[in-house]
Amino acid sequence: MFTVYVLYSEQYxxxxxxxxxxxxxxxxxxxxxxxxxxxxxxxxxxLIHTEELDSKTLAIKREKQLKSSRGRDFIRNTYNLFG
Structure with a gap:
């Protein structure tokens, strides 16, 4: 089992x-x-977000999706992070 995770630094x-x-x-x-x-x-x-995935391949794919501008927008909108 692999976990895709998102960390947030409030200060920065x-x-x-x-x-x-x-x-x-x-x-x-x-x-x-x-x-x-x-x-x-x-x-x-x-730690603000986690997703459990069954394989390393799926985890890498999801990580890449979240790192895209649309993925980052999804995270910022979901957790109201508009610094």
Whole structure:
């Protein structure tokens, strides 16, 4: 099972979209463990959206959909994020 997830940084009005097979550890990594990369600049992150998918292939496909401008608009409209 894979999870597509969306994180939101309220302080910076940033979205991060990814997928993982271990959501708890992945969020911990984004907020505490990671020492480099995009997400360390915009901490703290809040988990705002998840979707469970049966395969890695489906998770990657859905992640790409959510990363598109239409996907980001869907997230911002669903969660009223108009920073």
């Amino acid at each position: 009005d940033k979205l991060y979209i990814g997928y993982t097979s271990d959501l708890e550890d992945r969020i911990l990594s984004h907020n505490q463990k990671a020492t480099k990369g995009f997400t360390i600049r915009y901490r703290p992150w809040k």
